[in-house]
Amino acid sequence: MPISSPSPPHLVIAIPARDEADQLPACLAALAVQQGVQQDAIAVLVLANNCSDDTAGLARSLAPALPYRLEVAECCLPPRRAHAGGARRAAMDAGAALFGAASGPDPLLFSTDADGRATPGWIAANLAAFAAGADAVAGTYATDPTEAALLPASLRRWEAMEARYAALLEELATLVDSDPHDPWPRHAVHSGASIALRLSAYRAVGGLPEVPVGEDRALFAALLGAGLRVRHSPAARVIVSCRLEGRAVGGMADTLRQRLAQPDAPVDDRLEPALAALLRLRCRHALRRLHSGRPRLGDPARLALALGLPRERLRAIAAMPHFWPAWEELQRAAPALRRRPLRLADLPVEIARGRTLLKLLRLGRAVVSGRAAGPAGSDLRGFAR
Template sequence: MPWYDDSMHLTAGHLNISQSIIRRYRIVAIPACNEAVHIATCLKALAAQQAIRPHAVVIWINNSTDGTLQCVEALAPRLPFTVHVRTVDYAASEASAGRARRDAMACAASLAPEDALLFTTDADGAVAPDWMRRTLAAFARYKVGAVFGRALLFPHEASSIPAHLQVDDDAEQAYAAALERISAQLAPDWHDPWPRHAEHSGASIAVTRTAWAAVGGIPDVASSEDRAFYQALRQGGFPARHAPDVFVYVSARVVGRARGGMAETIARRLIAQDPFIDDALETVAERMRRIRRHVIGMTVHPPIRRADLPRHHARALRVLARLQRMRDAASMSSAEQAGPDDTMPFVPRDHAAIHAPGTP
């Protein structure tokens, strides 16, 4: 018996997805370097997608010395989509995770029609069962050029990470969420309303082929190509949705393939915690300054010391509380000015959150 339910293929499930979105060609690009242990799990997760699966998958096997190719070849005939395998050996001066993802996506684009949707994920991950369906729902609802999902650690592997590192990560995530909520209230983005996240992980990116081509594909950088791609989309005028209900499980391994990637970060922090938090996180003052000046993308700013994070988070919460008081005051003023028969309930500026996917 197969690990996927073929009766669910090409239906929208309970989500409201237009047929025009469902009919678009879907292809997934997966860079893989020495992933013989994980690649089968990755491909089986794509095959087991609820309702909507990819039409094709590109496996970009680069600089591998293990049995990744043999694993893919053995599994491919049993998969419910076309598998395109490409093998390449980069010179040492050219080999990088960024280069591999850039070329994998370019290969996928060359095999797809102009109105296709291009996806990419990691070979050591497993997309959630509704990953593709919810991604398409985000495209249909928000009319965006790209959808970014979240990368979560496999639960059975996350338990191997010391508790104090998990507490530190939770604190960073909470601060990032507070910054995003401040942005959502001061500068509402109807393509990307609250609730949303602030991740730009290569483990979960989907983009229209049009937007991908217009910005020149994945930027040619050795690492953090996922963040660079998001900035390229923003600068190119293509809105993106940070969908909180789209996610992928990834490995918590400490020996990774990408320099500067998650595995390297975990390994480094197991020895000694980083003194600074993620350099993508700025102070509340800097975030509000960017909003006032309509600055797109990140600016150069001093890193935040981990020891100072509670103070910055507390300030973010104070700003959010002040914004709430201002909204409450505006609501009362509107009610006082309205007549007895035309009083309308106050609708918050981030009211789209009430009806966002995955929100009760």
């Protein structure tokens, strides 16, 4: 994968591309009209892997008209690496190599998809999150409206309902257990369409996990596990394809086809019933207090009782160096925190229940903030807050 080596950029955007000659021009054009950024400080690296079309040649033909530096590399990944994780890892590693031995401010490594179109404020939104202290930024996505309009109405309805419920759960999380490094508004999406991190963070976790499916989720799990600060920015948004014939096994196209074939298929596994989510968040917040060394009276006993764990086991988990690995360990140890899968048909009831819980929590906060401080005895002021 030969890459030229002029002066190192400050920001590199790595794009894996396999047979994307049709979609890549729109992706590169969207990066050319980013607002509030210096294009001469940006390099875009397109890695054309295992292509049967002329993705690489097309990209090279577009380079002279682009305001940023465009590097194009080609490779043929072996069968064991010719998957989404292998391709993105190769692209991000090649992108990281463009920095050389760069000194000065920590360089930034981004990644997006060849069939995605970054919204005009995408880079600026990521930069704002870094300026606020983030080590990595998980952006979000919206489906291409033209392609979405071609999907069956039932599928569009279920997709919208799932997104609505996911947003409710995130707002619930903000009220019950807000992350100081990831304030509201936020989301819970980990998508390869919008990845941004400091080069030092990428190297700290050993690069992108090279797994066949879910490499984006695996990367952010590794970053949180290393105690790095991850921001989920709704403003860092990319328009993505929702075609039914995709390139990546296990990607969006596979999910959409599965839902067409199985209308009662499970929803995203990060979603769960609203009451179960509330219990999980209350337990997470109690663990956060224990982990930070600022427990409230009765915290260890109440949490141990709620989860059926020995107090010694709970203390050992709370003593782990980083919070997110401790939280993952608590979820593994406590049968009460095992997730129950949700199905599409469950969503209407759970959306209504989630809205009710949000109203009650907001009301409770208003009552607590509007009265004089008293003994910390109520549920809202104790376990849930």
